[in-house]
Amino acid sequence: MSRIIENPKQLILEKSKEILIHEGYSKLSMRNVAKACDIALGTIYNYYPTKKDLVMAMMEGYWEEYFLLLDKIINSKRDFYVKLNDIFINLDHFTKKFKKMWLRPEFYATPEFVETGVEREYVYFEGLIKRFEALLISEASKKDSAINLKLDSYETAKFIAMNFMTMIQMPFFDYLSFEKFLKQLLN
Structure with missing residues (x-):
């Protein structure tokens, strides 16, 4: 059963910002963001295609x-x-x-x-x-x-x-x- 995330867009942005600040642009990948958010990679692409x-x-x-x-x-x-x-x-x-x-x-x-x-x-x-x-x-x-x-x-x-x-x-x-x-x- 999949879990419901209240505001996935906001979660993605927050985790992306954390990665960017702490690890740098080179570590900001869709895969790393999905992992940090604990959501499917496809979910990231639904909101942010690139x-x-x-x-x-x-x-x-x-x-x-x-x-x-x-x-x-x-x-x-x-x-x-x-x-x-x-x-x-x-x-x-x-x-x-x-x-x-x-x-x-x-x-x-x-x-x-x-x-x-x-x-x-x-x-x-x-x-x-x-x-x-x-x-x-x-x-x-x-x-x-x-x-x-x-x-x-x-x-x-x-x-x-x-x-x-x-x-x-x-x-x-x-x-x-x-x-x-x-x-x-x-x-």
């Missing part, structure tokens, strides 16, 4: 976890600039961890992996921009708002997102200096 699909699903889960944290910050009752600072700090941590975990040379050994990774990166970066835009619109609509949107909300959100990523990648310009410029732009 290793690339499995890796991309894990990467997407990583982004989704970050977006949940971001949404929690955005929906908090704190000051706009405190929220932005929290977002910046968490984006910095997320980016560093992302590089260590997901920007490994073995993931990008084939053009297919590179192309898929870049496509997904654009999708998730767009999600980041949309969240900045929602925060800007929400804050600007408040009666005693700390900001005044003088420019297009989407363009302003892109400006913030791109500057955050630039500051994380090249820390020549610190967050507090950026916040001073942003206050001039938004007040």
